[in-house]
């Protein structure tokens with residue numbers, strides 16, 4: 262069998278593995294709360310809060326979707342015309358067109374162009390956040406964050422680009438197989454190191470202060486059977502008024518993080534509800550499951566790029582001879598951009614199911630649906646969310662159930678458990 266035949270077989274195998282994983286790991290059986298209950302929850306929220314959240318989300322929308330469209334158009338213009346490959350050759354010319362200069366400097370230049378065209382929309386978004394009082398970091402803080410994120414992406418991107426094109430040179434016929442393995446490994450490695458290497462670039466993390474709340478949270482974690490070394494507090498207030506919490510990392514790098522804004526804005530019972538939700542993610546190994554799915558997805562993407570990128574008409578459009586040459590990188594980036602837009606609603610759907618399971622875990626662990634509901638109200642009012650966003654937007658991009666869904670789920674729990 263030819264390498265191409267093996268690639269087709271591998272892609273089929275990875276696709277089956279992904280479908281089986283998604284079927285097994287995602288809690289599909291949990292239907293959302295009935296719509297009537299959601300509407301009742303919506304009716305109970307202060308009209309002014311609902312209006313303000315909707316106004317804010319509407320203000321973000323034009324810039325957000327225009328940025329998506331512009332990003333797509335530029336990726337297509339660079340990848341499906343010879344523009345991108347010429348840019349790569351131009352950047353590498355001072356280095357005699359060396360493959361490594363094309364791969365790393367050329368590749369980063371293409372990514373930078375694609376980023377810069379959406380920069381005005383990012384600035385516009387920041388101005389909306391400032392106008393609505395959510396942002397606290399000012400323009401200089403915003404610019405520093407932006408430069409830091411460019412720097413982090415450049416480091417990770419340079420390693421990935423160099424590794425990818427070095428593998429292609431070492432194994433010209435079978436690079437897709439090594440590339441797929443390398444991409445999967447990179448995803449796993451990033452899951453381990455992001456919390457300890459990258460998150461501290463943007464925030465300072467301190468162990469939660471000793472006190473009644475911390476004792477309560479640690480004993481809840483112990484009761485839940487989830488070993489947590491510490492609850493970390495992130496200095497999110499330097500950037501935003503928004504409240505949040507998350508769990509990240511794997512094994513020794515796993516941590517539960519709460520924003521300092523959450524501790525100042527919410528009551529202890531509400532903080533407990535949030536941490537109980539995060540413990541649900543830890544207990545169900547959602548980070549590990551996401552990492553495994555991401556690793557298989559990355560491997561499948563490399564194989565698919567090899568197969569699709571070797572297609573004659575696409576290569577002619579991009580003005581390159583082979584998908585394996587560094588100047589074909591813009592073509593790969595265009596394909597990845599399109600695939601990302603197509604995959605977004607599927608990822609959002611899976612994420613919502615997983616989040617609903619963590620909510621159910623929080624309710625069962627705290628047995629305090631009242632605190633859960635007041636936490637949801639607070640999340641909505643402080644973060645200026647639309648408690649019941651437009652259906653199309655919810656289906657395309659919502660990573661969490663809507664506020665009214667979550668409140669309705671808490672009330673259903675209260676009814677069923679007689680609380």
Ligand SMILES: [Zn+2]
Nearest residue numbers: 538542616619
């Ligand atoms: Zn969550």
